[in-house]
Amino acid sequence: xxxxxxxxxxxxxxxxxxxxxxxQAVAAPGADHVAAARIVTYDASGSAEFRTAVxxxxxxxxxxxxxxxxxxxxxxQRANIRVLAxxxxxxxxxxxxxxxxxxxxxxxxxxxxxxxRISAHELGHILGLPDRKPGxxxxxMSGSSAGxxxxxxxxxxxxKAEVEGNFGGAxxxxxxxxxxxxxxxD
Numbered sequence: 001x002x003x004x005x006x007x008x009x010x011x012x013x014x015x016x017x018x019x020x021x022x023x024q025a026v027a028a029p030g031a032d033h034v035a036a037a038r039i040v041t042y043d044a045s046g047s048a049e050f051r052t053a054v055x056x057x058x059x060x061x062x063x064x065x066x067x068x069x070x071x072x073x074x075x076x077q078r079a080n081i082r083v084l085a086x087x088x089x090x091x092x093x094x095x096x097x098x099x100x101x102x103x104x105x106x107x108x109x110x111x112x113x114x115x116x117r118i119s120a121h122e123l124g125h126i127l128g129l130p131d132r133k134p135g136x137x138x139x140x141m142s143g144s145s146a147g148x149x150x151x152x153x154x155x156x157x158x159x160k161a162e163v164e165g166n167f168g169g170a171x172x173x174x175x176x177x178x179x180x181x182x183x184x185x186d
Contacts, residue, residue: 043079057119067167092125112148128166
């Protein structure tokens, strides 16, 4: 879903087309410009044994969408997202879009759920996605309803489009976005 590159190319074509229609050829302003993603930082220092899964979950979102990029917070930097390990069920508490706390709960891991899927799913809540239960394994936000055999950590096309829309990407569509301040227990 590399919309930024496609839309900047489309803008260049339109600029050249309109300028030619006016009888004067000019370079398209910003034709080589690629829209910057909103950077959302995360602190996984409290995620204990799930640190690798958290980093992989963030990387999956970075591979999947263009409008937002999840990056580890620099030393001393206040992170948008805190990721913590605890003995409960996985959950996310949003404070605003792109901000909140994720809990990677050992209870689900002990029951056999995949840690990378849990991480990507909970980060999806912080990116504005609600649970979509029950649902198939192909839907990341179906969460635990897909069963312990489901290890798919990737958002489907609709989930990607919704996050793009939430963060101002070219693909809009925020139906079902989470209310701010919600606690989502999966």
